[in-house]
Amino acid sequence: MVFKLNILIRLLVISLQLIFLCLASSRVHALPVERLLEKADLMRLSEHSSWMALVHYRKDTFGGGFTSEADDERFFLSANGKYSPAEELLANIRTFFSSSEESREKQCQFPARYFWLKQQLKPDVVLNAECKETNKWLDELEPESVTLVFPASYVNSPSSMFGHTLLRINLAGDKSDNPLTGFSVSYAANVPANEIGFLFAYRGIFGGYEGNFSIVPYYEKIKEYNDIENRDIWEYGLNFTAEESKQVLRHVWELKDINFDYFFLTENCSYQLLTLLEIVRPELKLREQFNYKAVPADTVRSVVDAGIIVSAEYRPSGTTVLLERNAVISEHETEIIKALIETDKDITELTDPLGPESRSRVIEYAYDFFRYKSSDTPHLRDKNASRSYDLLRVRSEQPVAANWPQIPVPEVRNDEGHDTSRVAVGLGQENALEYLSVKIRPAYHDVMDPLPGYGFGAQINFLDLSLKYFSAAEKLELEKLTFINISSMTPVSRFISPVSWAADVALERRKVNSELHNLFSVKAGGGKSYLLADHNMISVIAEGALDYGNDLSKGYSLGAGLKAEWLITGSSVSSKLKLETIEYRAGEQYRDSVAEWELSVHISKNQGLRFKASREKLSELYENQYEIALHWYY
Amino acid sequence: MKKVILMSVVMAASLPMIAQADPGCGLGAQVFAGKDGAGSHILAATTNGISGNQTFGMSSGTLGCDTSKKVTYAAGIYLNSNMEKVARGMATGEGEALNTLADLMGVQTEDKAAFFTAMQKNFGKIFKGNSVSAEDVMASLKSVMQQDSSLSKYIS
Numbered sequence: 001m002v003f004k005l006n007i008l009i010r011l012l013v014i015s016l017q018l019i020f021l022c023l024a025s026s027r028v029h030a031l032p033v034e035r036l037l038e039k040a041d042l043m044r045l046s047e048h049s050s051w052m053a054l055v056h057y058r059k060d061t062f063g064g065g066f067t068s069e070a071d072d073e074r075f076f077l078s079a080n081g082k083y084s085p086a087e088e089l090l091a092n093i094r095t096f097f098s099s100s101e102e103s104r105e106k107q108c109q110f111p112a113r114y115f116w117l118k119q120q121l122k123p124d125v126v127l128n129a130e131c132k133e134t135n136k137w138l139d140e141l142e143p144e145s146v147t148l149v150f151p152a153s154y155v156n157s158p159s160s161m162f163g164h165t166l167l168r169i170n171l172a173g174d175k176s177d178n179p180l181t182g183f184s185v186s187y188a189a190n191v192p193a194n195e196i197g198f199l200f201a202y203r204g205i206f207g208g209y210e211g212n213f214s215i216v217p218y219y220e221k222i223k224e225y226n227d228i229e230n231r232d233i234w235e236y237g238l239n240f241t242a243e244e245s246k247q248v249l250r251h252v253w254e255l256k257d258i259n260f261d262y263f264f265l266t267e268n269c270s271y272q273l274l275t276l277l278e279i280v281r282p283e284l285k286l287r288e289q290f291n292y293k294a295v296p297a298d299t300v301r302s303v304v305d306a307g308i309i310v311s312a313e314y315r316p317s318g319t320t321v322l323l324e325r326n327a328v329i330s331e332h333e334t335e336i337i338k339a340l341i342e343t344d345k346d347i348t349e350l351t352d353p354l355g356p357e358s359r360s361r362v363i364e365y366a367y368d369f370f371r372y373k374s375s376d377t378p379h380l381r382d383k384n385a386s387r388s389y390d391l392l393r394v395r396s397e398q399p400v401a402a403n404w405p406q407i408p409v410p411e412v413r414n415d416e417g418h419d420t421s422r423v424a425v426g427l428g429q430e431n432a433l434e435y436l437s438v439k440i441r442p443a444y445h446d447v448m449d450p451l452p453g454y455g456f457g458a459q460i461n462f463l464d465l466s467l468k469y470f471s472a473a474e475k476l477e478l479e480k481l482t483f484i485n486i487s488s489m490t491p492v493s494r495f496i497s498p499v500s501w502a503a504d505v506a507l508e509r510r511k512v513n514s515e516l517h518n519l520f521s522v523k524a525g526g527g528k529s530y531l532l533a534d535h536n537m538i539s540v541i542a543e544g545a546l547d548y549g550n551d552l553s554k555g556y557s558l559g560a561g562l563k564a565e566w567l568i569t570g571s572s573v574s575s576k577l578k579l580e581t582i583e584y585r586a587g588e589q590y591r592d593s594v595a596e597w598e599l600s601v602h603i604s605k606n607q608g609l610r611f612k613a614s615r616e617k618l619s620e621l622y623e624n625q626y627e628i629a630l631h632w633y634y
Numbered sequence: 635m636k637k638v639i640l641m642s643v644v645m646a647a648s649l650p651m652i653a654q655a656d657p658g659c660g661l662g663a664q665v666f667a668g669k670d671g672a673g674s675h676i677l678a679a680t681t682n683g684i685s686g687n688q689t690f691g692m693s694s695g696t697l698g699c700d701t702s703k704k705v706t707y708a709a710g711i712y713l714n715s716n717m718e719k720v721a722r723g724m725a726t727g728e729g730e731a732l733n734t735l736a737d738l739m740g741v742q743t744e745d746k747a748a749f750f751t752a753m754q755k756n757f758g759k760i761f762k763g764n765s766v767s768a769e770d771v772m773a774s775l776k777s778v779m780q781q782d783s784s785l786s787k788y789i790s
Contacts, residue, residue: 178733178734180730180734181708181734217712217715219712219715219734220715223715227719360726364726367722386764388764389763392721392725392757393725393757393758395726396725396726396727396757396758399727401726
């Protein structure tokens with residue numbers, strides 16, 4: 001009996017051991033996916049900068065967590081993917097490396113992630129899905145390199161004032177030396193067709209629009225920015241290899257139709273491109289530099305500073321070309337051009353007396369300028385089309401080339417100007433009361449700032465804060481908070497007579513009828529500017545002004561007036577003389593006249609010294625002010 | 635609030651004239667389509683907004699109004715979208731637009747001079763008037779190339 005019990009126990013122990021052995025061996029021969037997950041965990045792959053870029057994660061300001069900038073559940077394979085790089089990584093590995101229908105679908109939808117994970121994890125067995133659509137697209141756009149494109153600001157339009165950036169994928173093969181055969185990748189907000197002005201501004205700033213990435217032939221962008229919007233374009237070739245460019249392209253496919261909430265100040269067109277660059281160059285850490293604002297020129301600067309630029313090409317706009325060529329044509333040629341454009345006289349008769357090269361130039365200039373002007377007269381489209389055609393037909397009968405001189409490339413690029421943030425500290429006197437002044441402005445450029453890299457006569461001040469501390473009274477005053485101040489002074493020339501205009505919206509302190517008021521003030525005006533010499537211009541603007549203030553009689557003031565400005569900008573010194581008078585006729589009534597002179601000494605690209613002297617007459621009181629301030633740009 | 639009303643006034647007053655983003659059906663018939671009024675294009679660039687059309691538009695699309703005729707010929711698409719620039723290029727016998735057309739038609743570097751000359755000489759045949767469709771221009775262009783000894787090899 002005892003003997004049999006021993007055998008029974010022995011058998012039991014052996015079977016238990018066998019069972020344990022089986023269990024143990026199934027641990028050793030784990031499922032391949034599980035091994036990959038373990039490997040990813042060991043490598044801490046979810047913390048890798050490339051993973052962060054691929055899923056557009058950004059570190060939270062508070063809390064130490066991460067949030068993806070994508071606002072679209074289709075971009076994540078895990079439920080909490082938007083907030084958890086680790087969970088998202090697990091879900092991606094599980095999905096890609098299992099052999100399911102979903103695996104095939106997701107491999108094709110996320111080719112960049114799949115490619116990167118394969119590269120990092122080096123799995124033993126890989127089941128690549130066929131991905132017909134993805135691969136056809138990738139093959140058609142087989143890239144060779146990537147270019148960062150920067151259409152400079154077009155100051156005549158406030159909505160284009162800060163410029164724009166996009167990427168260009170350059171195709172491999174024979175066409176690689178012609179940029180027009182490339183494709184552009186850009187991010188933009190989806191704005192409904194008839195959005196009202198103020199709603200547009202509000203939603204644009206506060207994330208009210210969804211944005212997407214799109215890819216179109218580069219020549220379409222040239223049309224849009226270079227020709228139509230008349231913006232000069234800078235093209236920066238990047239040192240990305242063909243392999244790296246392909247990975248960027250794979251990621252662009254992943255971004256198809258994915259929504260990212262658009263924020264004009266931060267997550268805008270130029271910011272979003274930085275993520276695309278970080279995918280293949282995670283060490284660049286470009287996005288980190290942009291927390292509160294992302295001005296396109298600044299994003300270009302960060303790329304240049306990262307040292308990844310190999311070339312910078314200048315592409316002048318249609319207007320720039322016309323203006324430059326204007327300087328080359330003679331008085332006699334100008335007369336003929338005028339006749340070609342303004343009359344119906346026979347083209348051949350008008351141009352016959354000219355030499356062959358001159359003839360070609362005159363017809364080409366007339367044609368180009370005529371097309372430029374025709375945009376203002378859509379009702380004459382047919383008549384203009386007919387004349388345009390005739391000009392081209394006559395030109396085609398002339399084999400001699402026009403031989404225009406090359407358009408000069410600006411010495412200073414649009415990314416090489418002064419930095420966009422500015423702070424100033426100074427001392428001054430207001431009617432014999434001394435004060436200390438502090439000014440701070442996050443963006444962008446005024447006419448007294450150093451000009452190189454910016455447009456002459458163009459000014460945009462955004463959230464410009466000016467404070468004064470009066471030493472005797474020990475009082476800190478808000479002098480002015482400018483929400484937005486734009487002025488676009490484009491001089492009249494032989495052929496074009498553009499409108500110069502200015503607008504200003506601010507909160508300011510003003511002495512009205514002997515009382516100090518804090519006013520919400522709005523000013524807008526239009527007029528003309530005239531060049532006296534190079535970078536020497538006089539502008540005359542008629543303006544209207546509307547102020548709101550609790551203590552104003554009837555709570556407001558409405559008036560109109562005139563302003564004249566004489567601006568001279570130079571490489572070491574700039575000067576501006578302003579004469580302005582506004583007559584407030586409704587609400588609180590008074591007259592505000594001022595004569596002001598500003599002198600700016602350009603110490604270096606990012607430093608300046610400014611002198612200001614002004615005499616203002618408000619009703620019957622005179623106010624004299626003198627100030628000297630040191631300016632820093634950063 | 636008031637500031638943004640002003641902004642919209644200011645923006646409206648300073649609009650760049652922008653043509654419609656996509657040539658679409660029928661516009662290819664006008665060489666000098668010109669630039670339409672502003673409208674929604676006020677919005678074109680702060681947000682660099684697009685009125686929805688541009689997606690992952692590729693080298694394929696439709697030429698003209700017949701949506702059943704899918705054209706994958708990049709040169710045709712390019713021509714349709716850049717009629718005026720190509721016309722100007724042909725009239726002068728040089729320039730980026732004409733060169734791009736040559737590239738998209740596969741013309742090799744050594745034959746480009748012949749291409750430019752042939753296009754300029756035959757401008758009147760290729761662009762018969764100011765109102766021609768991209769299809770007609772392409773057809774005339776091809777027949778000109780056919781008759782040129784060094785260019786006929788590009789027309790299959």
